Amino acid sequence: xxxxxxxxxxxxxxxxxxxxxxxxxxxxxxxxxxxxxxxxxxxxxxxxxxxxxxxxxxxxxxxxxxxxxxxxxxxxxxxxxxxxxxxxxxxxxxxxxxxxxxxxxxxxxxxxxxxxxxxxxxxxxxxxxxxxxxxxxxxxxxxxxxxxxxxxxxxxxxxxxxxxxxxxxxxxxxxxxxxxxxxxxxxxxxxxxxxxxxxxxxxxxxxxxxxxxxxxxxxxxxxxxxxxxxxxxxxxxxxxxxxxxxxxxxxxxxxxxxxxxxxxxxxxxx
Amino acid sequence: xxxxxxxxxxxxxxxxxxxxxxxxxxxxxxxxxxxxxxxxxxxxxxxxxxxxxxxxxxxxxxxxxxxxxxxxxxxxxxxxxxxxxxxxxxxxxxxxxxxxxxxxxxxxxxxxxxxxxxxxxxxxxxxxxxxxxxxxxxxxxxxxxxxxxxxxxxxxxxxxxxxxxxxxxxxxxxxxxxxxxxxxxxxxxxxxxxxxxxxxxxxxxxxxxxxxxxxxxxxxxxxxxxxxxxxxxxxxxxxxxxxxxxxxxxxxxxxxxxxxxxxxxxxxxx
Numbered sequence: 001x002x003x004x005x006x007x008x009x010x011x012x013x014x015x016x017x018x019x020x021x022x023x024x025x026x027x028x029x030x031x032x033x034x035x036x037x038x039x040x041x042x043x044x045x046x047x048x049x050x051x052x053x054x055x056x057x058x059x060x061x062x063x064x065x066x067x068x069x070x071x072x073x074x075x076x077x078x079x080x081x082x083x084x085x086x087x088x089x090x091x092x093x094x095x096x097x098x099x100x101x102x103x104x105x106x107x108x109x110x111x112x113x114x115x116x117x118x119x120x121x122x123x124x125x126x127x128x129x130x131x132x133x134x135x136x137x138x139x140x141x142x143x144x145x146x147x148x149x150x151x152x153x154x155x156x157x158x159x160x161x162x163x164x165x166x167x168x169x170x171x172x173x174x175x176x177x178x179x180x181x182x183x184x185x186x187x188x189x190x191x192x193x194x195x196x197x198x199x200x201x202x203x204x205x206x207x208x209x210x211x212x213x214x215x216x217x218x219x220x221x222x223x224x225x226x227x228x229x230x231x232x233x234x235x236x237x238x239x240x241x242x243x244x245x246x247x248x249x250x251x252x253x254x255x256x257x258x259x260x261x262x263x264x265x266x267x268x269x270x
Numbered sequence: 271x272x273x274x275x276x277x278x279x280x281x282x283x284x285x286x287x288x289x290x291x292x293x294x295x296x297x298x299x300x301x302x303x304x305x306x307x308x309x310x311x312x313x314x315x316x317x318x319x320x321x322x323x324x325x326x327x328x329x330x331x332x333x334x335x336x337x338x339x340x341x342x343x344x345x346x347x348x349x350x351x352x353x354x355x356x357x358x359x360x361x362x363x364x365x366x367x368x369x370x371x372x373x374x375x376x377x378x379x380x381x382x383x384x385x386x387x388x389x390x391x392x393x394x395x396x397x398x399x400x401x402x403x404x405x406x407x408x409x410x411x412x413x414x415x416x417x418x419x420x421x422x423x424x425x426x427x428x429x430x431x432x433x434x435x436x437x438x439x440x441x442x443x444x445x446x447x448x449x450x451x452x453x454x455x456x457x458x459x460x461x462x463x464x465x466x467x468x469x470x471x472x473x474x475x476x477x478x479x480x481x482x483x484x485x486x487x488x489x490x491x492x493x494x495x496x497x498x499x500x501x502x503x504x505x506x507x508x509x510x511x512x513x514x515x516x517x518x519x520x521x522x523x524x525x526x527x528x529x530x531x532x533x534x535x536x537x538x539x540x
Contacts, residue, residue, distance in 0.1 A: 060480065060481075060514055060535060061335075061480065061481040061535045063333040063376060063481070063483065065331075065360050065376050065378060067352060067353035067355070067360040068353055068355065082337060082364070082371045082374055083337035083338055083371055083372075085337070085338065087513070087537070088480065088537070090335050090337040090371075090374055092362065092364075092374055094352070094362075101352045101353055101360075102353075104352055104360055104362055104376050105376075106333060106335050106374050106375075106376055106481070108335060108480055108481055108535070110480075110513065110514065110537075111513075112512035112513055113512065113513040113539075114512075115510070115511065115512065115513050115538065115539065115540055116467075116471070116510065116540040117510055117511035117512070118470065118509070118510050118511070119508070119509045119510075119511075120435075120436070120437055120470075120506070120507055120508055120509065120510070121508035121509060165390075166390070167390055197386075200388065200390075201386070210330065210331065210358065210378055210380075211330075211331040211333070211376070211378055211483075213333060213481075213483045213533065215514075215516045215533070215535045217508075217509045217511060217512070217514070217516070219512050236390070237390055238389070238390055238391035238487075238520065238528060238531050239388070239389045239390065239391060239487045239528045239531070240385070240386065240387055240388050240389075240390070241385065241387035241388070241389075241487060242382035242383065242384075242385065242387070242487070242489050243357070243380065243381075243382055243383040243385050244330055244380065244485075244487070246485045246487070246531050248518065248531070248533075250508065258508060258509045261508050261509070261516050261518070261533075263483065263485070263518075263531075263533050265330060265331045265378070265485045267357070267358070267380075268385065269383075269385065270385055270386040
């Protein structure tokens with residue numbers, strides 16, 4: 001934990017009497033159109049797991065379901081280790097405001113083991129971050145100012161963009177100001193891709209993540225090795241319809257390691 | 271519900287006093303190496319949501335975490351509607367055997383709406399099901415006998431297969447005997463892909479799904495329209511390492527509709 005705005009935004013305090021309970025507050029610095037940036041909420045939930053006295057291993061999987069838009073103010077997280085095996089541990093989490101459940105989640109942590117290994121996916125070939133311009137954060141989206149984003153492809157639509165047949169965005173991203181990568185910040189980065197429907201429609205339309213899953217491929221050592229460098233992210237959708245679309249994404253290190261793969265289902269009106 | 275082996279295998283009975291509780295039994299007909307086929311378990315959990323008196327809408331997302339291998343015998347499912355919004359509903363589920371939690375899950379159901387729609391993914395071009403041979407179910411894997419599987423690419427390894435650089439399998443699949451598709455059977459079909467590491471290694475190695483997510487793109491009408499026809503599935507991995515790999519898959523209808531996209535993280539030794 002540092003004094004970085006991300007750490008302040010995702011800080012939680014353990015409850016004085018129940019080790020499964022943590023208290024936090026929605027971060028103004030990571031505000032979105034409605035409520036806080038989902039990536040910050042997901043990171044805060046993961047932090048509850050990692051801060052828990054009984055945690056076993058490092059993150060393997062996290063699913064976060066955004067049931068209701070958070071109101072500005074305090075919240076309570078319950079993080080319950082449901083099953084602890086020799087090699088992994090299963091968690092159920094809920095975030096409440098007052099007596100109202102707002103977010104549910106499950107997580108798996110695990111003890112990494114030496115195995116045969118291979119990365120089958122291919123990292124997109126793009127110019128280095130310093131060869132691309134830094135995106136100006138869009139008006140009224142507080143959280144975007146905490147990231148340095150450099151699009152190689154599929155930037156946010158402008159009034160002249162028009163519709164696109166391809167929902168792919170590929171971008172370099174790091175915390176702004178720079179901050180050493182850890183599992184919570186990697187989690188938040190998994191949600192840094194704006195809704196793919198914006199790209200397809202060439203305009204902003206109402207949209208919000210309903211459920212998001214992160215698979216953490218990187219070991220703690222690999223995460224540490226990224227330090228403050230940009231990560232390369234690429235995201236695309238497979239199908240839009242009936243009010244929902246999916247997004248599927250990869251996050252790569254400068255060292256060509258595939259750190260995380262992530263998926264979400266998003267509500268939209270268009 | 272029919273008399274089909276799938277319906278018998280995934281049948282649950284509502285508890286007489288608590289509408290959030292259902293009782294079931296592990297299905298011998300869908301036995302796997304250890305415990306039942308994960309797809310049948312996932313389908314049974316979804317059935318608990320769909321059978322619940324308060325269900326609102328049809329399935330949008332399902333995440334199932336396999337915390338411990340089920341023992342043969344009875345189990346109890348609790349399915350709790352945590353938040354019900356106008357357009358969607360969030361669920362938390364647990365499956366217990368005795369007092370031991372074995373599986374956790376979250377689900378989202380939603381009321382579909384007319385929206386702009388497009389399928390951006392491309393259906394793989396392969397021969398029709400009747401132009402491909404039906405796979406002989408492997409010895410000792412009971413559940414596989416309940417599916418007609420016809421590989422277009424990436425069949426199960428044989429002693430002569432050798433390692434492969436590509437983890438992709440593309441296959442036609444339907445229930446055997448044929449059965450009209452519904453959301454529970456679609457859920458089970460999302461887990462029909464054998465562990466991708468088998469293909470990469472050219473042999474069977476210890477492996478088991480840790481967490482699985484399904485995004486249901488199809489409306490109830492689209493699911494019904496598939497009737498008893500084969501679906502086309504394609505699955506591949508992005509990264510193997512530290513004892514875990516991911517699988518990401520699509521399930522397509524004969525009518526070219528992308529019915530579901532699905533992801534899982536799998537434990538392995540190799």
